[in-house]
Amino acid sequence: MNVEALRQILPNITDPSLLKALSEHGNIHEFQAGKVITEPGQFIKMVPVVLEGAIKILRMDEDGKELFLYYLEPGETCALSLTCCSASRPxxxxxxxxxxxVILGVPIQKHEEWSDQFKQWKDFVSMTYQARFQEMLVALDAVAFKRMDERLMRYIVTKMKQQKTNELHTTHQEIANELGTSREVISRLLKQLEKKKWIELGRNVIYIRDDFEELISN
Amino acid sequence: MNVEALRQILPNITDPSLLKALSEHGNIHEFQAGKVITEPGQFIKMVPVVLEGAIKILRMDEDGKELFLYYLEPGETCALSLTCCSASRPxxxxxxxxxxxVILGVPIQKHEEWSDQFKQWKDFVSMTYQARFQEMLVALDAVAFKRMDERLMRYIVTKMKQQKTNELHTTHQEIANELGTSREVISRLLKQLEKKKWIELGRNVIYIRDDFEELISN
DNA sequence: TTTTCTATGTGACATATATTACTAAATTGC
DNA sequence: GCAATTTAGTAATATATGTCACATAGAAAA
Structure with missing residues (x-):
């Protein structure tokens, strides 16, 4: 990984020795869309810094039911990998x-060395904790205080922003999985949104109409 | 605050200069049981390390509905205060x-200095993030995947452990508040637990019977 | 084209939880 | 002691969501 490209993606990391260390000790990994990178129970051997694309983080329960937590975008890393790594827990x-x-995998050992050695790495880790804690609170608020219709609307908005499009290519089943509910519930609620003229439904696609975008941008 | 007492409470902090710094720059604050220490929107001016007693951390929504997250026990601090402080957000x-x-209030500025200066403080902060993240996940699992009866049982167990007693002095209303539901629901579910002979109900008191303790210890 | 598969639509019904309304018991303040 | 307040019990009903059953339509495969 070349230093100049890293600098672009990690604007808060400018220290040349840290950039050099990152490019020397970080390993590039590529994953195709849809590929499962980590599953519960698996041990994590590195801290993944997203360089290109995006990673979806989900919580699962024992029965395999899922819940979407947040996206990791370029320049971000996962607080849960930081904590799991240090505690060497799955x-x-x-x-x-x-x-x-594309991710840059930082070996755990290097992460720990750099935390002592580079103020900018320490700050990066600290910012990561802040950002992820914040998103955990958002996820918690949703399940604790919101009804499914509002959760669905927020989900659509989050996905739209992440993909920078008003046309979501996904199935009702997948949305249901990520919101921890059933397909029928999502179909029903989406139909209601269509009746309100906020979206249009097709097979494998949801078009978000401008009305909806305006509505939620407040 | 004397160094020897601090050492007792914070077994992982042994560095004499850090202990000295803590005793010199930390401010002792005392709060009576029931006292609200921080509310949403309020700015936090220090990192609170619990010395004696315990602090209950709750999430609130706009309407004032609450949700219990976790307890801070002696030797622990709050990750949310760490993140809020650094970002100077409410x-x-x-x-x-x-x-x-009784808490030891560490000024934010000192927290930041010490993070660079003392490895043991950095580790303490890191362990705090780990522990709180873990507890956030537990709270999330509960609201996302469990029904109210199981959440109530877990709540009782958590409270029992925290208070080291099998006799909880609280009202149904308070439990309802902390689980984000209504008093009637809690009364009903408690009555069911009583019918199963796992608890006994009195006014302002719940006796947990040994059967229940055994049941949940697995 | 015909068959098969996948995604969606939808009604009927089940269940968990929320809300309303009321009663009664226990405790507190006077 | 008596009135007022707090706490708890409980039935009836409402609502949100989950589950089942089945229909249909479009896409993919044969």
């Missing part, structure tokens, strides 16, 4: 490549 | 003294 979550994705 | 949560509680 993963608590499932990570899936949302698009074709 | 508190995301409500903190209430569960018992008469």
């Amino acid at each position: 993963s608590e979550i499932k990570a899936v490549a949302e698009e074709n994705t | 508190s995301e949560i409500k903190a209430v003294a569960e018992e008469n509680t």
Whole structure:
């Protein structure tokens, strides 16, 4: 990985020795869209910094029921990998490549060395904790305080922003999985949104109409 | 605060200069049981390390509905205060003294200095993030995947462990608040537990019978 | 084209939880 | 002691969501 490209993706890391260390000790991994990167129970051997694409982080229960937590976008890393790594405990979550994705894998040992050695790495880790904690709270609020119709709307908006499009290519079943509910529930609620003229439904596709975008941008 | 006492409470902090710094720059604050320490929106001016007693951390929604997240026990601190402080953002949560509680308030600035200066402080912060992330996941699992009866049982067990007693002094209303539901629901479910002979109900008190303790210890 | 598979639509019904309404018992303040 | 307040019990009903059953339509395969 070349230093100049890293600098582009990690604007807060400017220290030349840290950039050099990253490019020397970080390993590039590529994952195709849809590929499961980590599953609960699996041990994590590195801290993954997303370079291109995006990773979807999901929580699972014993029965395999899932719940979407958040996306990792370029320049971001996963707080859960940081905590699991340090404690050498298995993963608590499932990570899936949302698009074709390239990550820089930082060996745990290097992560620990750099935390002492480079202020910018320490700050990067600290910012990661902040950002992920915040997103965990958002996820918690949703399941604790919101009804499924609002959760579905927020899900659509999040996905739209992540994919930078108003046309989502997905199935009702997949949405249902990520919101921890059943396909029928999602079909029903989507139909209601269509009746309100906020979206249009097709097979494998949901078109978000401008009305809806305006509505939620407040 | 004397160094020897601190050492007792924080077994992982042994560095004499860090202990000295803690005793010099940390401010003692005392809170009576029930006292609200922080509310959402309030700015946090220090990192609170619990010395005695316990602090209950709750998430709130806009309407004032609450959800219990976890307890801070002696020797622990709050990850949310760490993140809020550094980002100088207002508190995301409500903190209430569960018992008469004594905390050591570490000024934010010192926290940041020490993170560079003392490996043991850095590790303490890192362990805090780990522990709180873990507890956030537990809270998330509960609301996302469990029904109210199981959540209530877990709540009782958590409270029992925290208070080291099999006699909980609380009202159905308070439990309902902390589980984000209504008093009637809790009364009904408690009555069911009583019918199963796992608990006995009195006014302002719940006796947990040995059967229940055994049941949940697996 | 015909068959098969996958995604979706939808009604009927089950269940968990929320809400309303009321009662009664226990405790507190006077 | 008595009135007022707090706490708890419980029935009836409402609502959101989950589950089952089945129909249909479009896409893919044969």
